[in-house]
Amino acid sequence: MVFTLRREHVKALDRYMAESFEARAIVHLQRCFPEVVGEASDEQMRELVAYGIERSRSYGIDIERDVLRYIDLMCVFGVDFDRDPAQPWAARVLTDPRTEGSTLRTNTLMAAAKESLDDERAARGRR
Numbered sequence: 001m002v003f004t005l006r007r008e009h010v011k012a013l014d015r016y017m018a019e020s021f022e023a024r025a026i027v028h029l030q031r032c033f034p035e036v037v038g039e040a041s042d043e044q045m046r047e048l049v050a051y052g053i054e055r056s057r058s059y060g061i062d063i064e065r066d067v068l069r070y071i072d073l074m075c076v077f078g079v080d081f082d083r084d085p086a087q088p089w090a091a092r093v094l095t096d097p098r099t100e101g102s103t104l105r106t107n108t109l110m111a112a113a114k115e116s117l118d119d120e121r122a123a124r125g126r127r
Helices: 007-032 042-058 064-077 088-094 102-126
Strands: none
Touching (some): 007 042, 088 102
């Protein structure tokens, strides 16, 4: 007996995988960023995750782990950190052709974010 994978099977599997990622991402955000997501409703959390998926994919970030790291940065720097003039490092990394590839781009983005936070802490220390 041969099992034939039909288009509807693939669609159902894709839907399941997307819903599974969404659920895991929400739990992660509630655990790691309670001060940011606070009292957000389930619908608001789903919208945040969906927006993060959409934004990250627009930059070629499409591996689950990398997408989640992108959403983490949204919680730290703001949902539109990639467009924020106060965070120029983000757009620079996200549009740099030398950082093509989901994981390379995300690793570079995380390093730039850490450097930005370190610079911010140093500037506060000088005040």
